[in-house]
Amino acid sequence: SAVISQKPSRDICQRGTSLTIQCQVDSQVTMMFWYRQQPGQSLTLIATANQGSEATYESGFVIDKFPISRPNLTFSTLTVSNMSPEDSSIYLCSVGPFQLAGGSYEQYFGPGTRLTVT
Amino acid sequence: GQQVMQIPQYQHVQEGEDFTTYCNSSTTLSNIQWYKQRPGGHPVFLIQLVKSGEVKKQKRLTFQFGEAKKNSSLHITATQTTDVGTYFCAGQVNKLSFGAGTTVTVRA
Numbered sequence: 001s002a003v004i005s006q007k008p009s010r011d012i013c014q015r016g017t018s019l020t021i022q023c024q025v026d027s028q029v030t031m032m033f034w035y036r037q038q039p040g041q042s043l044t045l046i047a048t049a050n051q052g053s054e055a056t057y058e059s060g061f062v063i064d065k066f067p068i069s070r071p072n073l074t075f076s077t078l079t080v081s082n083m084s085p086e087d088s089s090i091y092l093c094s095v096g097p098f099q100l101a102g103g104s105y106e107q108y109f110g111p112g113t114r115l116t117v118t
Numbered sequence: 119g120q121q122v123m124q125i126p127q128y129q130h131v132q133e134g135e136d137f138t139t140y141c142n143s144s145t146t147l148s149n150i151q152w153y154k155q156r157p158g159g160h161p162v163f164l165i166q167l168v169k170s171g172e173v174k175k176q177k178r179l180t181f182q183f184g185e186a187k188k189n190s191s192l193h194i195t196a197t198q199t200t201d202v203g204t205y206f207c208a209g210q211v212n213k214l215s216f217g218a219g220t221t222v223t224v225r226a
Contacts, residue, residue: 042206043161043216058213092160104166107151107214112160 002027002095004110012116013083020079021113023093028073033094034066037112043092049076083117090114122209124217131197131224138193139220141207149210150183150190155219156203164205199224 003026013019023032032049047055047068055068070076080087090112097105123142131137141150149168153161165174167183167190174181180193190207204219 042218043208045213045215048213104168105149106163106166108163109153109160 001098001106002029002108004093004095004108006091006093006110006113008113009111010114010116012118015084015117017083018079018081019083019115020077021091021093021115023076023078023110025074025095029095030073031096032070032076034068034076034078035092035094035109037090037092039089046078046091049078080115083115085117088115088117122207122215122217124207124220126220127218129220129222131201131222133197133199133224133226135197136193136195137197137222138191139205139207141190141209141217143188143209143215145209145211146187147209147211148187150187151208151210151214152181152190152192153206153208153216154203155206159203161206194222197222197224199226 005024007022011019034046035043036046037043045058046061046066047057049055049068049070051070051073065081067079092112093110094107096107100106121144125140129137149166151166152164154164155161165181167181170187171185172183178195182191192205194201202224204221206219207217208214
């Protein structure tokens with residue numbers, strides 16, 4: 001299993017500014033992911049954070065807007081750049097898969113960062 | 119691209135009753151996962167189904183994976199107030215694609 005912490009837990013930011021969100025895992029993990037969950041909505045994958053190389057972004061998300069760092073196997077950051085009110089959302093770090101007894105796999109989510117842009 | 123549809127969006131249940139939420143994928147999945155998100159919380163993994171026709175039970179929760187590995191269901195029996203939250207399915211091909219979720223409220 002894995003315990004994930006995120007900082008900050010929430011923030012209120014002004015439009016045009018940037019916020020960096022940190023994700024710390026208590027064990028080394030190969031795969032780390034960043035998701036966005038807009039209010040009352042489902043989860044959308046932003047990117048896969050790759051250790052030692054550039055992140056892999058999903059359609060609709062670009063590096064200039066959401067730069068990601070992954071300096072080691074336990075830590076990653078996501079920056080939300082030049083924010084607008086449309087960026088108000090919960091940003092979640094996720095790690096996995098971890099193999100369980102019986103052969104299935106499990107994915108874990110951090111507690112999330114609730115961002116409000118005014 | 120890969121899409122996962124989930125219905126119903128909302129389920130208002132009388133305590134003690136049963137309900138089912140359904141997921142449908144446009145493509146054949148390698149596996150499907152189910153998560154529960156309590157109000158104000160983050161998604162918590164419930165289960166993963168991998169095999170065609172697989173059925174797994176966790177106490178009052180029964181999960182099924184269709185024969186074609188394109189659909190899945192979660193059935194909860196004897197609903198309790200602790201079942202309140204949003205249940206997401208997430209289908210995996212290369213990446214996880216989440217359904218819209220079923221938000222469950224329970225009336226005592």
